[in-house]
Amino acid sequence: MNILITGGAGFIGSHLSRYLIGKGHKITILDDFSNSSPANIRDMLLNRQIRLVKGDVRDAKLINEITDGIDIIFHLAAQIHIDKSILEPKYTFDVNVLGTLNILEAARKRDFEKIVFASTSEVYGTALKDRIDEDHPLNPQSPYAASKAAADRLCHAYSKTYGMNVSIIRNFNTFGPFQKDTGYGSVIPIFIRRVLENKPPIIYGSGEQTRDFMYIDDAVHAYDIIMNKNADGALNFGSGRDITINDLANLIIRLCGKDLTPVHVESRPGEVMKLCADTSKSRALGFEPKYTLESGIQMLIDWTKKYKFDEWKI
Ligand SMILES: NC(=O)c1ccc[n+]([C@@H]2O[C@H](COP(=O)([O-])OP(=O)(O)OC[C@H]3O[C@@H](n4cnc5c(N)ncnc54)[C@H](O)[C@@H]3O)[C@@H](O)[C@H]2O)c1
CATH class of the missing domain: 3.90.25.10 (UDP-galactose 4-epimerase, domain 1)
Incomplete structure (x- = not known):
């Protein structure tokens, strides 16, 4: 499959890219390197295993161009830092919400297999019960969390309104x-x-x-599950501890x-x-942190x- 990974030079995106190349997929990475280094993907660049587009997810024209011929989009590009979001809420909103809107709009005009959106456990805010399941209210407590919650719900709305196959992955802290x-x-x-x-x-x-911390290889497994199984609604992935x-x-x-x-x-x-x-839903689909x-x-x-x-x- 032809797969676009936005934010593919970042922490999770670079691991995911390597994994999907190993599975025989063709990978395009879009990244502006605002929070990553080409060193993260140097092996894949040297081996000519990826197509790298240096650009901004806020650039709707660029997104339209590079999504041509793509089957699956993993949308990971985001301003991920809570501290920075407090200092720069508008920039965070533009990248995280309008960037997601650009991806959804490009996909709406084409015939995609699937879009996977990297949401986050931060959308829930402080847990109201011992373990957070997917039905827990969304009470974001920072501009970062609020922007991710907005983008998460935008993805949901696009899947309901336009019948698009949009999966939402709510990872807990990954390292x-x-x-x-x-x-x-x-x-x-x-x-x-x-x-x-x-x-x-x-x-x-x-x-x-x-x-709740999860090792990166388990997070990549989570992405593999969400890519290959059809889940209804958002899915939590974490250790459960x-x-x-x-x-x-x-x-x-x-x-x-x-x-x-x-x-x-x-x-x-x-x-x-x-x-x-609470990972009951993802475990039912075969997720088991190693x-x-x-x-x-x-x-x-x-x-x-x-x-x-x-x-x-x-
Ligand atoms: N790391 C975690 O613990 C965690 C947990 C839950 C969810 N997530 C989500 O997973 C995704 C990836 O997180 P990560 O930890 O790998 O972060 P990261 O910062 O390492 O990766 C994000 C990438 O997006 C790029 N980027 C930022 N703004 C961009 C823009 N405007 N245009 C193009 N590229 C841009 C950055 O340069 C970076 O390479 C994010 O969406 C994040 O919200 C992360």
């Missing part, structure tokens, strides 16, 4: 190699990098906020073999206090130690 570990990065790679550099993890607020950020920091310190004490700073506005997935949090973190520590940080800059 693994090639995820950014500086600046607007993500908590696990940032903690690992700091601890390996003998610096204490910095925790926002009390650290009692919880998250949550951990406090305090316990996460101490786990990383222990696995890195260091003696450090986390530092607490002021909590962030819009912080979600509890996220834990990696524990500890084994995934150990693999990422080993990878981070081997990886030359300079390569991010290539």
